[in-house]
Amino acid sequence: MxxxxxxxxxxxxxxxxxxxxxxxxxxxxxxxxxxxxxxxxxxxxxxxxxxxxxxxxxxxxxxxxxxxxxxxxxxxxxxxxxxxxxEIDVNRAREAAERARAVLKQHESEHEQNVAQVRFKKAINRIRIAENK
The missing domain is CATH 2.60.15.10 (F0F1 ATP synthase delta/epsilon subunit, N-terminal)
Structure with a gap:
């Protein structure tokens, strides 16, 4: 091949x-x-x-x-x-997702919301990849 x-x-x-x-x-x-x-x-x-x-x-x-x-x-x-x-530490990824979710619920500045949204997406992606190995 x-x-x-x-x-x-x-x-x-x-x-x-x-x-x-x-x-x-x-x-x-x-x-x-x-x-x-x-x-x-x-x-x-x-x-x-x-x-x-x-x-x-x-x-x-x-x-x-x-x-x-x-x-x-x-x-x-x-x-x-x-x-x-x-290699992904799923517990650490879950904690990162929870931290990002908490920031999203606080209705911080637009910049803080954007950063939290990206962090949340990264954490969820890491969890999804690790659990579907």
């Missing part, structure tokens, strides 16, 4: 640097599948999942923010955050 090179980087680590069969990643416009030979493509990442299929086996990670850049040579994902489903 044909493969392509995938490099996933975050601010603090090289998350993945391998040959893969395909990926599915959440962009701000929805989920996008990348296969070998994909046309050049650049998109902003949303809050969602990154599924990497390697040797026919899927592995999923929680991703938030950044972008994906597909060229003929490789696919590069630069993500603000990215963590494998089995």
């Amino acid at each position: 044909a493969t392509f090179h995938l490099k996933v980087m975050t601010v603090d680590r090289c998350f993945c640097d391998e040959e893969v069969d395909r990926i599915v990643i959440r962009t701000t416009q929805g989920d996008v599948g990348i296969l070998p030979g994909h046309v050049p493509y650049v998109a902003a990442l949303g809050i969602g999942g990154l599924t990497i299929i390697q040797d026919g086996k899927p592995r999923t990670a929680a991703v938030s923010g950044g972008f994906v850049d597909v060229t003929r040579e490789q696919t590069v994902v630069l993500a603000r955050t990215c963590e494998w489903a089995d």
